[in-house]
Amino acid sequence: MSTKYLKRFFKPKSIVVFGATEEPDNLGGVVVRNLQESGFEGHLYVVYREATETVFGVPCYRGFADLPELPDLAVICSIPERVPELIRKLGASEVRAAIILSGGYLAQGEESRPLREAVKEAAKPYGIRIMGPDCLGILVPGHNMNASYSHLNVLKGKVGYVGQSGIVGTAMIDWATGQGIGFSHFLTIGDSVDVDLPSIIDYLAADPYTQSIVLQLNRITNARHFVSAVRSAARNKLVLILKSAFLHQAGALQSAVDSGVVSEDQVYDAVLRRAGVVRVTTSDEVFNALETLSRSKPLKGDRLALICNGMGPNALAVDALIRKGGKLAQLSEQTVADLAEVLPPFWSRANPVDLNATATPEQFARALSIVSRDPNVDAVLMIHAPTRLAPCVQTAEAIIRVQKSASTQVLTSWMGRASAIPARNLLSAAGIPTYITPEKAVEGFMHMVEYRRNQEVTRQTPPNYVLQEQSIHRMRAKALVDGIHSSGRDYLTHAESMELVNYYGIPSAHSSYATSVEEVLKVGRFYEEGVAVKALHKDNRYPFAYDQLLTKRWQDMALDMYSEDEIRRRVTRLDYRMRERYQDNELDGFVVQQMKRGFQSMQMHVGITQHPVFGPLIVFGVGGYTVDVLGDRQLGVPPLSMSLARLLIEQSRVHRIIQENSYRIDQDINTLCQMLVKLSQLVVDLPVVKALEINPLLLNKQGLLAVDVSVSLGEPVPLCIPAYPEHLREWATLLKSNREVELRPIRGEDEPAHLQFYKSLSPETVRLRYFYSRSVPNHSELANWSQIDYDREMAFIATALKQDQSYEYETLGVVRAITDPDNVTAEFSIVIRDDMQGEGLGRLLMNKITEYCRSRGTLQLVGSTLPTNLGMQKLAKSLGFQNSYNAEEEVVDMRLPLNPPQEDWQFHRLSLG
Incomplete structure (x- = not known):
């Protein structure tokens, strides 16, 4: 739904x-x-x-037709049976909200159906927008309105509050209200028919x-729209999400989530972290997070x-x-010396400070x-226990x-109740976050840390990494997968799976295939070291087949022969x-490999x-044949950049294993990052x-x-974050210099070149x-310009190799268009480097x-442009633009x-200019 009707x-x-009386328990009367x-x-x-x-x-x-004017908003508190007919009348009378x-439910004889479905059907022929039912x-x-x-x-x-539970x-x-926290808007949308x-x-x-x-949140339906909106909002405003770990909607989880690969909770954590927001899971936590984040100063660090x-x-x-992964600040020598003048001689001379x-x-x-003056300290938590010498x-x-x-930033915890409540009220009135217990105060601080980290991740400049695999290999991979999918088979064989990852530059172990013990012996002779054999059957054709029949996977293998x-x-x-477990048509033979040791x-x-x-997700963690027991599965939301891939690795136990066992830590982590980016592609x-599963x-x-790979196929589910629109790349030749330039959408890796481009512009430009x-x-600012949401805006850059033989690319010009939520108007801006004029x-x-x-269907x-920018005006006019002076x-x-408008509201929007 567009935002224009929300006004x-x-x-x-x-x-x-509708439906208001003066009876004490009447809902409409309350409204x-x-x-x-x-x-x-x-x-x-x-x-x-x-x-x-x-x-x-x-x-x-007595009736809607008797009203002296057409209202902007109708609030319906009538019994469910009357609601659909009211919606029809309102829609026919051109009431828009x-x-x-x-x-509840609409009774129909012996049957019933949800009120939501009946309302949706009643509203369908009209343009009326509906919030609810059950909100x-x-x-x-700010508008002096409490329509609730x-x-x-x-x-x-x-603070704007939007909930799904009344x-x-x-x-x-x-x-x-008790805490003195106010709101700009407060609403719950219930089981909303239309207003999303x-x-x-x-x-x-x-x-x-x-x-x-x-x-x-109770649930999310349109993931791409939701994630896009949240990511956009989180760029400039704090967004806090309360989402419980319990999913109340029966049957909502399918596929991999059911099989135990990841939990629903992990999925929401990964998606919301990628969106740059703070997630909490309990009402108590949301109260504390709101207390902290609505009153806090921006953190410079996490100490x-x-x-x-x-x-x-x-x-x-x-x-x-x-426990929550926080850091204790290390006090500077100057701070310790200054505190020594205030504290008793026997104090610890370290953080935490005992007064x-x-x-x-x-x-x-x-x-x-x-x-608070210590440069090593990012926040101070003052904890007070009531004593006669330090009254609350x-x-x-x-x-x-x-x-x-x-x-x-200062946070406080005034412990106690009888004498502490007045003190906490004073601190709240002064805008200082305050908590009943030290643990809750730390929880509040960690919300600030999480928010800061998430914002840093969303604005982090991705390292410049271009997928090296030739497009011909990716085309062959597509032909392989699409051919199998169109044939009706929903999985790749072991050999096809290994071939697929090879196409994406992920090396796989040399594998031979056999249909009998004798064939295994023949191919096994060619391996100089130990041999490993895995039986292929219907239960391990698919990824993440974690012993649904309570069998042990080691029984499918013979190792170290x-x-x-x-x-x-x-x-x-x-x-x-x-053969004891499977029919002949359920067996796929054997795969033979050399043992990989050392x-x-x-x-x-x-x-x-x-x-x-939420669509496809990247899974990463510790591997081997205990993976389903260890459960070290971290989730990444594609598309991944190198920086996002690194973050995914750092969240896993793999990161600690590499730090303890690798002699080339940076190189190994970089290799893994490149592999994850390839998988994302x-x-x-x-x-x-x-x-798809590679294990180990x-x-x-x-x-x-890659030692073992399995792949399953199915119907596409869209990415919840749009991928880089590679199909929009094209090449052109400049008029005077005959220089070859690429015109393509901007990406996060372009930030350094974009900065140099800006610095090259003259003050007049x-x-x-x-x-x-x-x-x-x-x-x-540069991150906002280069790391864009392609569903909401577009920026095309002109880029070319530098002429200094450095084989680096430089940005020559950029054009940007931001489209309104209704897709009626896109506002463009353009700037060209001075020497490219x-x-x-x-x-x-x-x-x-x-x-x-x-x-895109934009109207x-x-x-x-400034009146003095005659060049831009001339260019626009030659392209068919209508130029007019705005006094x-x-x-x-x-x-x-x-594009021509198709609906009445579009004509109306265009008429407003």
């Missing part, structure tokens, strides 16, 4: 409530009173078939009064200092910090002032005074075992699995690959070797592009972006129609 939900000028008490300034009406003149003083009408607070409603304090059944109104603030929402309102979560996220991300967004008037609470905090039970409020404040309120007041001038007699004896025994080999497990909602190139994958002095003189962009590069890039936007391409903005607007 009717969040800023209506008139509201009608009417909430609207009145919130000070709603628009027109308010009630429709009830047994109407009285007014309901709580609000005009009441409705909230359905009713829920809490909407609260917008909440027992409290929310305070005005800067009851969790009411609990959140109660807690936040991603559209609301887009709306809140663009809202200037919303600084952070809290999402409470925490602890100060308390006793080592017991400090020890509790340290234990929690270590002793005799500490006074002044000592608390002095210690905080000293520690007086100590809190002293901390508040010092904290105002501290540049370091060094003589012909031993091969005959053990393979014969293996053959008997297989070279300090490390065994890894890598593969591709598929989630029914396989996911993009071959969407019918449902699952050996890493040793000789490099990588910068002014014409940005309308003002500006400084060199920082890393965060007159080469026809501007026309090439403008034609490129124009055709791209037209192919119009627009841009603005209000003092710019020249350029507008090019791309």
Whole structure:
């Protein structure tokens, strides 16, 4: 759903409530009173078939047709049986927005069906947008609107809350009100027919009064739309997601998740971490995270200092910090010396700092002032246990005074209840995060650390790595897989699987295949060292076949055979075992390999699995034949860059194994990163690959070797993050210099070249592009420009080899278009390097972006330029743009129609300019 209609939900000028009476337990009556008490300034009406003149003083009408005006928003609180007919009437009358607070099922004789389905069917012929059924409603304090059944109104603030559970929402309102935390918007969408979560996220991300967004999730349906919206919002605002580990929807998990490859919880962790957001799993945790993140300063690092008037609470905090992977700050010598003047002689002279039970409020404040200045400290946790010498309120007041001038983030934990509550209230009122226990305070700090790490990952410049495999190899891989898939077979044979990974530059062990014991003996003679034999059958044709029949996988193999007699004896025994378990048509023969020992080999497990909602995922961890017992399976969301691949490795136990056993740590990690990027490219190139498993994958002095590979095929499931649009690359020749340039979408690896490109621009070119003189962009800005979401925007760069024989590429020009959520208007901007003027590069890039936007169905391409930029105006006019002077903005607007509008709302949007 587009965001243009959401204004009717969040800023209506008139509201009608259906089904409201003055009865004490009437839902509609609660909504009417909430609207009145919130000070709603628009027109308010009630429709009830047994109407009285007014309901709580609000005009009441017997039918919708009796209303004096067409309302912007309808709030429906009627019984379920009446809701579908109401939706039909509203839609036919061109009411564009409705909230359905009713829920449940529609009775139809002896049968029933969900109200959601009945409402969806009733709304289908009309353009009405619907939130609900079974939602809490909407609260917008800035618009003085509480169109909900909440027992409290929310305070005005800067947090946007969107939930899928109404009851969790009411609990959140109660807690936040008690803590003094306000909201810009508060709503739950329930079992929404139409208004979807991603559209609301887009709306809140663009809202200037919303600084952070809290999402409470039960389920996600449109993964790509959701991830795109969350990634975009998280670029500029804090996004916190409450998602429990329990999945309530029966039958929602399929394929690899059912087989135990990964858990649903792992999938959500991986996807949300990739999106750059903070995930919590309990309501208690979301309260603490909101307390921290809505009141915290940006962290510069992850080093925490602890100060308390006793080592017991400090020890509790340290234990929690270590369990959660946090870091204790190492105090500088100057800090230790300054603290020595404040503390007793017997103090530990290290972090955590023990002020002793005799500490006074002044000592608390002095210690905080000293520690917060330490360059080695990124945050300070003040823990207070009540004593007669350090009264709770007086100590809190002293901390508040010092904290105002501290540049370091300060968190507090005032332990206790009777005397601690007033102190915690003071700290909250001063905007200082405060917690009941030290453990909860550490949890809050780690949320800050996680948020910072996730943001760094999303903005990290990927190392420049281009897939070296020739396109001919990837074409052969595609022909292999597509041919098998079209034949109806849903798996690759062992030989085909090994061939596939070879095409992507992942070396595989030399393998021979046999159908009998005698054939195994023949091929086994050619191996000088030990021989390994694996029986192939229907249960190991597919990846991640983790002993569904409670068999042991080692029974499918005969390893470490060094003589012909031993091969005959053990393979014969293996053959008997297989024939006892399987029919002849279920056996696929044997694979024979040389045993791979030595070279300090490390065994890894890598593969591709598929989630029914989020699509393909990369699996990585410790390998070998205990992999399903160890369960070291880390998940990556493709497409992967080198930096994302490195992060995936660092999360696994493999990283520690390499650090302990490898003599070339960086080289080995880089080799693994390249392998993961290749596997990620396989996911993009071959969407019918449902699952792939390499186990074991050996890493040793000789490099990588895939020992055993299996692949299954199925119907494609889209990536939840768009891949690099490689098909949009093309080459052109410049007019004057005849220089060959490549026109292609920008990617994250282009950041260094993009910085050099910007530095090469003259001050006048910068002014014409940005309308003002500006400084060199920082890393965060460059990351936003180069690491784009191809579903939301596009930037084409012109790049060519440098003319200094360095074989490096440089950026010559860039054109960018950002499309609104409705795909009505794309706004372009373009800049060409000064020395490239007159080469026809501007026309090439403008034609490129124009055709791209037209192919996406965008209705119009627009841009603005300064009146003095005659070159841009001339180029635009020659390309068919309509140029007009905008006196209000003092710019020249350029507008090019791309596609004709098809619906009424599109005509309306275009008429607004």
